[in-house]
Amino acid sequence: DAGITQSPRHKVTETGTPVTLRCHQTENHRYMYWYRQDPGHGLRLIHYSYGVKDTDKGEVSDGYSVSRSKTEDFLLTLESATSSQTSVYFCAIKGTGTGEQFFGPGTRLTVL
Amino acid sequence: GQQVMQIPQYQHVQEGEDFTTYCNSSTTLSNIQWYKQRPGGHPVFLIQLVKSGEVKKQKRLTFQFGEAKKNSSLHITATQTTDVGTYFCAGDQGAQKLVFGQGTRLTINP
Numbered sequence: 001d002a003g004i005t006q007s008p009r010h011k012v013t014e015t016g017t018p019v020t021l022r023c024h025q026t027e028n029h030r031y032m033y034w035y036r037q038d039p040g041h042g043l044r045l046i047h048y049s050y051g052v053k054d055t056d057k058g059e060v061s062d063g064y065s066v067s068r069s070k071t072e073d074f075l076l077t078l079e080s081a082t083s084s085q086t087s088v089y090f091c092a093i094k095g096t097g098t099g100e101q102f103f104g105p106g107t108r109l110t111v112l
Numbered sequence: 113g114q115q116v117m118q119i120p121q122y123q124h125v126q127e128g129e130d131f132t133t134y135c136n137s138s139t140t141l142s143n144i145q146w147y148k149q150r151p152g153g154h155p156v157f158l159i160q161l162v163k164s165g166e167v168k169k170q171k172r173l174t175f176q177f178g179e180a181k182k183n184s185s186l187h188i189t190a191t192q193t194t195d196v197g198t199y200f201c202a203g204d205q206g207a208q209k210l211v212f213g214q215g216t217r218l219t220i221n222p
Contacts (some may be wrong), residue, residue, distance in 0.1 A: 031208050040121070040214060041214060042118070042200060043212040045209060058209070062174060090155070090160065099143070099158060100157040101145075
């Protein structure tokens, strides 16, 4: 599992509240990713990081921000959660082999 | 931007039947990866194809990469209940990013 953990694993929150999801890795990988998974859409990239303090947007970045102050942690923040952000969020790292990605266990977020 | 379309979205088979999912990209891919996600789980990497026309096998699973490097397929021979899950293809978008297909959810009647 490439030593990836996500917290929390489940969260229920209300519209308008800020939410931060954490991804933690133990193997010093450079590239980290945040995806959301929704029925019929597969996995869509929100943001990714290519090093400490180096991040870039994915295809569905609106309403999300990220931070990476140290190699092992990649945080995803919803500044003001909306019901459309109800989803399962996966963190992933890029392996050092052939470029495959290893995923964390996911966080199920419900915004009421 | 680059799009990766995957069909079918759902497939239900009897155990022992074959299964195929297809992936098509709007642009030429440098490589394509396949992932499997069990119900309630996270995606797990299966394989990467890089060369035009490449065919790789993993036991009952056969992966193909098209000659034009714009399409790919995954074929499972004689499905078993352990094959249940959602299969995703993912095209290398460059800049260390992947674009995933919508996935094909496979269910099996034992």
